[in-house]
Amino acid sequence: MVGETRESSSRTITRDEMLEFATRYDPQWFHADADSARESIFGELVASGIHTAAIWRMLDHEIGKDIRWICGVAWEEVRWPHAVRAGDSVRARSEALAKRPSRSDPARGIVEYRYSLLNQRDEIVFTCRSINLIEVRPSALPAQPH
Amino acid sequence: MVGETRESSSRTITRDEMLEFATRYDPQWFHADADSARESIFGELVASGIHTAAIWRMLDHEIGKDIRWICGVAWEEVRWPHAVRAGDSVRARSEALAKRPSRSDPARGIVEYRYSLLNQRDEIVFTCRSINLIEVRPSALPAQPH
Numbered sequence A, B: 001m002v003g004e005t006r007e008s009s010s011r012t013i014t015r016d017e018m019l020e021f022a023t024r025y026d027p028q029w030f031h032a033d034a035d036s037a038r039e040s041i042f043g044e045l046v047a048s049g050i051h052t053a054a055i056w057r058m059l060d061h062e063i064g065k066d067i068r069w070i071c072g073v074a075w076e077e078v079r080w081p082h083a084v085r086a087g088d089s090v091r092a093r094s095e096a097l098a099k100r101p102s103r104s105d106p107a108r109g110i111v112e113y114r115y116s117l118l119n120q121r122d123e124i125v126f127t128c129r130s131i132n133l134i135e136v137r138p139s140a141l142p143a144q145p146h
Helices: A015-025 A049-064 B015-025 B049-064
Strands: A005-012 A069-079 A089-101 A108-118 A124-135 B005-012 B069-079 B089-101 B108-118 B124-135
Touching: A005 A049, A015 A049, A015 B049, A049 A089, A049 A108, A049 A124, A049 B015, A049 B049, B005 B049, B015 B049, B049 B089, B049 B108, B049 B124
Parallel strands: none
Antiparallel strands: A005 A089, A069 A124, A069 B069, A089 A108, A108 A124, B005 B089, B069 B124, B089 B108, B108 B124
16 A cells, blocks of 8 residues: 555564674675774674665565565665674564556566665664565456456 | 675575565565465565565675765665566666765765665566765865865
8 A cells, every 4th residue: 555654573683693693695895894993983892784684574574464475676876875794683664665567467566665674763774665576366356357 | 986886696596584584674465475475476475675675685785885984874766667576687787877076064975876786587586776875085075285
C-alpha cells in the first residue's frame, strides 16, 4: 500500500559479528582491525557498509513476509550517513513509495520502496530507494474477458 | 587514474556458501531453500543480491589495495542483471570514472568508480557507480605557500 511505513524489531550488533563479516568480505583496516581502526576518521571499528545492508535485509524480512517477492531490480540513492559501531541497536524501516503493473505481464507488479536502517538515536546508518518485482495477488488482477 | 580499468582474479561460488549467507542475512526462499527455488523464475537457487555485492567487495580488495580509502559515500545505479548460480566463477572489475579534490579538505579527494562483478560468460551479475572519499598522496598535494 503506497504511503505505508513499517518498522522491524531492533537488534544489537556485536564487535565479533562486525569483525567476522569484515574479515571474510570487506577486510578494510577500519572494518577488520580494531586496533588500527582507532586511527581512522571513525576513531574505532565500524561495520562494513555491505554488512549494514545485509543486516537491513535480515530485519526487513520480518516486515515484508506477506509480499510475494519475485526479485530485486535496482537500488538508487544508496547512502550510509552514519557508521555502525559495536553495541549499536538497529532496526529496519520500509516506506512504500509507488507501485505499478508490469508492462509485459499483468500478473507482475513493480514496487518502489525507501528502505532505511536506523540506530538507537534514530540516525540513518543505511538507506536506499529500491525497485522490486512482485507477484500481483490473483484477487487484485483485472477481470479477464470471457 | 581516470579511465583505468582493473580486474581481479576469479572465484567459484559454491552452493554451501550461497545457502550460508542467505540463511543468515537474506532468507528469501529462492536464496535459502534449494528445493523451493526450482519453482522460482530462476529455476534453481540463486545468490542473494547482497551476497553478490559482498563477493564483489572481497574481490575488489585485490585490485584496490594501493588506494588510501577513507570511506564509501554513495552508490547509484545498482543493478543485478544476471543471477549468480552455484558453480559460477566471478571476478571484479573497476573502472575509474572521475576524481576531484574535496572542497572542504585538499588532503582528501572524491573518486568515482564503475564497479562490476562478472561471471564466466562475461555477464554482469552486480554493478554500481560508487562515490568514495580517499586520502590524497602527499606528493600529489598542491605546494603550500612558504
